[in-house]
Amino acid sequence: MATNDASANGASKFDPNFTEHVINLMSPETKPRHRQILSSLIKHMHDFCREVELTQDEWVLGVNYVNSIGQAYKKNRNEAWRVCDILGIESLVDEINHKVVTVEGVSPTSSTILGPFWSPETPFRDLGASVVQDMPKDGQLTLFHGVVQDAETGKGIPNAVFDMWQASTNGKYDVFDPENQTRHNLRGKFRTDADGKFWFYCLKPTEYAIDTSGPSAELLKTMGRHPYRPAHIHIMVSHDDYIGVTAQLYPNDDPYLETDTACAVKPDLILDFKPAKDDKNGATLDCEYNVYLLSSKHKPNSTMLMGNANQNNF
Amino acid sequence: MATNDASANGASKFDPNFTEHVINLMSPETKPRHRQILSSLIKHMHDFCREVELTQDEWVLGVNYVNSIGQAYKKNRNEAWRVCDILGIESLVDEINHKVVTVEGVSPTSSTILGPFWSPETPFRDLGASVVQDMPKDGQLTLFHGVVQDAETGKGIPNAVFDMWQASTNGKYDVFDPENQTRHNLRGKFRTDADGKFWFYCLKPTEYAIDTSGPSAELLKTMGRHPYRPAHIHIMVSHDDYIGVTAQLYPNDDPYLETDTACAVKPDLILDFKPAKDDKNGATLDCEYNVYLLSSKHKPNSTMLMGNANQNNF
Numbered sequence: 189m190a191t192n193d194a195s196a197n198g199a200s201k202f203d204p205n206f207t208e209h210v211i212n213l214m215s216p217e218t219k220p221r222h223r224q225i226l227s228s229l230i231k232h233m234h235d236f237c238r239e240v241e242l243t244q245d246e247w248v249l250g251v252n253y254v255n256s257i258g259q260a261y262k263k264n265r266n267e268a269w270r271v272c273d274i275l276g277i278e279s280l281v282d283e284i285n286h287k288v289v290t291v292e293g294v295s296p297t298s299s300t301i302l303g304p305f306w307s308p309e310t311p312f313r314d315l316g317a318s319v320v321q322d323m324p325k326d327g328q329l330t331l332f333h334g335v336v337q338d339a340e341t342g343k344g345i346p347n348a349v350f351d352m353w354q355a356s357t358n359g360k361y362d363v364f365d366p367e368n369q370t371r372h373n374l375r376g377k378f379r380t381d382a383d384g385k386f387w388f389y390c391l392k393p394t395e396y397a398i399d400t401s402g403p404s405a406e407l408l409k410t411m412g413r414h415p416y417r418p419a420h421i422h423i424m425v426s427h428d429d430y431i432g433v434t435a436q437l438y439p440n441d442d443p444y445l446e447t448d449t450a451c452a453v454k455p456d457l458i459l460d461f462k463p464a465k466d467d468k469n470g471a472t473l474d475c476e477y478n479v480y481l482l483s484s485k486h487k488p489n490s491t492m493l494m495g496n497a498n499q500n501n502f
Numbered sequence: 503m504a505t506n507d508a509s510a511n512g513a514s515k516f517d518p519n520f521t522e523h524v525i526n527l528m529s530p531e532t533k534p535r536h537r538q539i540l541s542s543l544i545k546h547m548h549d550f551c552r553e554v555e556l557t558q559d560e561w562v563l564g565v566n567y568v569n570s571i572g573q574a575y576k577k578n579r580n581e582a583w584r585v586c587d588i589l590g591i592e593s594l595v596d597e598i599n600h601k602v603v604t605v606e607g608v609s610p611t612s613s614t615i616l617g618p619f620w621s622p623e624t625p626f627r628d629l630g631a632s633v634v635q636d637m638p639k640d641g642q643l644t645l646f647h648g649v650v651q652d653a654e655t656g657k658g659i660p661n662a663v664f665d666m667w668q669a670s671t672n673g674k675y676d677v678f679d680p681e682n683q684t685r686h687n688l689r690g691k692f693r694t695d696a697d698g699k700f701w702f703y704c705l706k707p708t709e710y711a712i713d714t715s716g717p718s719a720e721l722l723k724t725m726g727r728h729p730y731r732p733a734h735i736h737i738m739v740s741h742d743d744y745i746g747v748t749a750q751l752y753p754n755d756d757p758y759l760e761t762d763t764a765c766a767v768k769p770d771l772i773l774d775f776k777p778a779k780d781d782k783n784g785a786t787l788d789c790e791y792n793v794y795l796l797s798s799k800h801k802p803n804s805t806m807l808m809g810n811a812n813q814n815n816f
Contacts, residue, residue, distance in 0.1 A: 202597055210590035210765050215726020222724050228554045230589055232546035237594050240542045247586070247595040254582035258572020268568035272561070275544055276524035280551050281561040283516055410536050412529020451524050 207234045253403060260402040264364075266304070270404035273301070274413070276451035288431055288487050296339045296482040298454040300435045303422060305361045310351060310375040318389035318469070319376040322369050324357045330473040331464055333387035336380050336425055339480035344384020348427040348481070351377045352390065354420070359396025392461050392473055393419035395444055408449065418444040418453060423479070430481035437477060521548045567717060574716040578678075580618075584718035587615070588727070590765035602745055602801050610653045610796040611747045612768040617736060619675045620748075624665060624689040632703035632783070633690040636683050638671045644787040645778055647701035650694050650739060653794035658698020662741040662795070665691045666704065668734070673710025706775050706787055707733035709758055722763065732758040732767060737793070744795035751791060 211227045218226075236242075242250075260267040272278045278301050286299035313319065320329065336348040353375040355361050362369040378386045397415040399405070408415055418438045426432035438445055440458045464474040525541045532540075550556075556564075574581040586592045592615050600613035627633065634643065650662040667689040669675050676683040692700045711729040713719070722729055732752045740746035752759055754772045778788040 201603070202594075202601060206590065206594060206597070206765075213725065213727055213761055213765070218724070218726045225554050225556070225560065226725060228550050232550040232553075233589060233591060234594055236542050236546040237591060237598060239546075240539050241598050242539070242595050244595060244599050246539065247591070251580065251582045251586060254568065254585075255572045255575045255580065258569045259575060261569045261573060266565065266569065268565045271568075272565060275547060276520065277547060277551060277561070280516075280520060280548055281556055281558060283520070284551060284555050285558050287516060289515070410532070411527065411540060412532045413527055447527055451520075451527070 202238055207231055210234075253406075256403045260404075265399065265402075267402055267404055269304075270398060271407060273398075273450040273452075274404055274407055274411075279451045282452075286434070288482055290340065290482065290486055292340075294340050294482065295480075296431060297425075297433045297435060297480045298456050299433055300452045300454055300457060301450060302424075302434050303436070305353060305355075305363075306351075306422065306424065306434075307353065307363075307372075307375060309372075310353065310377050311372055313376040313378060313388065315378055315381060315385075316387055316389075317376065317378075319352065319354075319372075319374050320389060320391060321373040322356070324368070324391075326357045328392040328461075328473050329469070329471045330390055330392050330461060330475050331387065331467055331469075331471040332390050332421075332475050332477070333385070334476050334478045335384045336386065336427075336479045336481060337384055338430075339482050344380070344382075345427055345430065345481060346380055346382045346384055348380045348384065348386075348425060348430070348479075349377055350380060350386045350479070351424040351426070352388075353422045354390060354393050355396060357391065357394045359394060389469060389471060390421065392439060392475075393421050395419040395442060398449055413449065414444070414447065415449055416444045416447075417450055418442040418448050421459070425479045425481065427481060429484055431484050431487050433479060433481060516552055521545055524548075567720075570717045574718075579713065579716075581716055581718055583618075584712060585721060587712075587764040587766075588718055588721055588725075593765045596766075600748070602796055604654065604796065604800055606654075608653050608796065609794075610745065611739075611749060611794045612770050613747055614749045614766045614768055614771060615764060616738075616748050617750070619667060619669075619677075620665075620736065620738065621667065621677075621686075621689060623686075624667065624691050625686055627690040627692060627702065629692055629695060629699075630701055630703075631690065631692075633666065633668075633686075633688050634703060634705060635687040636670070638682070638705075640671045642706040642775075642787050643783070643785040644704055644706050644775060644789050645701065645781055645783075645785040646704050646735075646789050646791070647699070648790050648792045649698045650700065650741075650793045650795060651698055652744075653796050658694070658696075659741055659744065659795060660694055660696045660698055662694045662698065662700075662739060662744070662793075663691055664694060664700045664793070665738040665740070666702075667736045668704060668707050669710060671705065671708045673708060703783060703785060704735065706753060706789075707735050709733040709756060712763055727763065728758070728761065729763055730758045730761075731764055732756040732762050735773070739793045739795065741795065743798055745798050745801050747793065747795060 210230055214223055257267045282299055282301050289295050336345045338345055362373045378388055380386050395416050395418050400415045419442050420436040420438050422436050424434045435457055437457050437459050438453055440460050445453050459475050459477055461473045461475045464471045525544050528537055571581045596613055596615050603609050650659045652659055670683060676687045692702055694700050709730050709732050714729045733756050734750040734752050736750050738748045749771055751771050751773050752767055754774050759767050773789050773791055775787045775789045778785045
């Protein structure tokens with residue numbers, strides 16, 4: 189029995205064996221991975237409650253909040269996913285699963301969250317083609333180009349697949365905007381040339397807000413945060429001999445780089461859009477970005493993240 | 503940039519500034535208590551993800567699970583509340599909010615979870631009355647008695663209110679069992695006499711399982727746990743000059759004392775039912791239990807937990 193004064197502070201005044209008791213309720217037959225995950229979850233949830241000395245009313249508020257998440261769920265609106273994004277959890281899980289550094293300290297291009305809008309049906313397009321099938325009035329045509337390189341040798345990687353997708357200037361992706369966009373607008377797969385080079389036309393991307401109704405928006409409000417994602421171009425770059433990279437690329441002049449609602453910006457994923465000079469196809473902007481891949485020998489059995497690509501997010 | 507090998511283990515290989523970044527997204531105007539709670543929650547959720555190196559698939563499973571909790575919510579079925587019970591969170595929050603120990607190390611009777619079945623309309627009954635309005639065939643009538651005492655002086659406390667409620671032998675409370683039970687069956691409030699004594703007739707309680715459909719039951723299954731609560735009698739004991747105690751009392755021969763699905767058993771809340779001798783009202787069992795209260799000077803402004811009493815649990 190503790191002898192603390194009623195007003196004393198600190199976790200020690202609570203039963204020191206309680207968390208262990210709850211963990212030990214698991215049966216000896218519990219699968220080891222389930223045991224590991226649930227033990228850690230219970231420990232951290234209990235530590236959280238003790239650390240902030242959660243009141244009964246706050247706990248009930250939390251219970252009601254968790255219930256409200258699932259109640260807000262519907263097709264194309266995965267509310268728990270959004271809440272995870274706001275809390276940085278999707279981005280962190282992405283890092284945990286995709287961070288690779290060689291023993292010499294060499295890193296490939298950073299991974300960041302896939303999001304829900306990747307399509308397995310995006311068509312291959314010729315190098316130099318445009319993904320802009322439907323040009324919005326306020327679109328800024330951009331010649332986008334670069335080299336997919338081996339992160340260790342710097343050599344170009346021929347035959348790599350550079351898959352890209354982006355929202356239009358209204359913040360919407362093709363499938364959610366049938367009035368303005370034809371299927372596969374602003375999507376394309378390109379195969380790098382003999383030197384590892386790729387080039388095509390796209391739009392300078394536009395920032396957009398996530399849905400601002402429902403429990404995820406309430407959470408943002410409580411935190412005093414805006415609902416914006418910085419403008420971005422999604423990329424998924426792959427080659428059989430290399431560890432694939434899924435990322436988002438952000439213009440360096442975007443106002444939301446530091447405060448992305450999904451916490452998914454990384455320093456090496458920044459784009460510099462420059463004025464284009466006499467582009468033959470009328471592009472007003474030029475953007476160069478090189479992608480660095482690591483040989484798959486550094487992560488045997490690595491695969492691209494595609495298993496859950498069709499989970500709805502925003 | 504970390505220089506760990508790709509196969510190296512440990513949280514250090516992940517961005518050491520990420521969690522701080524997410525916490526710092528909160529606006530300077532965020533209310534201090536919100537900031538404290540959300541900072542701790544973000545920190546513990548991130549630490550959990552890193553500690554178990556949560557895979558993308560496991561995370562998606564978790565996202566879907568959280569959504570399913572709210573989808574299972576309905577009147578008289580608060581699924582998030584149940585999940586909290588299974589993870590020991592309601593019991594822990596109860597301890598955090600109600601644990602009191604004097605500087606000399608004196609504790610009152612332990613608090614434990616209120617549950618959803620307390621009624622503010624329970625009638626006062628005379629000392630010696632029975633709460634058994636509808637006797638089930640398998641009911642064991644019990645003379646229940648004891649003294650409400652000052653935990654420091656040992657003196658009986660006159661005029662304390664001993665409020666009790668219990669399920670019938672079918673595991674149901676009056677309001678959820680209109681076919682077998684009249685209103686207020688197995689509920690009663692008693693006022694202690696000049697010596698702090700109380701006595702009345704009730705049933706030896708019966709264990710029951712929580713609802714075994716839905717996400718909370720899935721969690722129990724994953725953990726290899728049963729859905730049973732040990733048999734219990736609920737009590738809420740109060741007096742204007744003392745800190746009130748809400749608890750559940752459990753027969754010492756119950757098979758689920760160690761494995762309560764709601765993790766709410768405490769060592770001083772155990773009852774010993776003995777055979778009754780020649781009871782004038784036909785009770786076959788006799789049970790004595792004394793309640794110890796601490797003077798309210800040890801916790802100024804303490805109130806009974808009644809604010810959320812009508813939140814539905816099971």
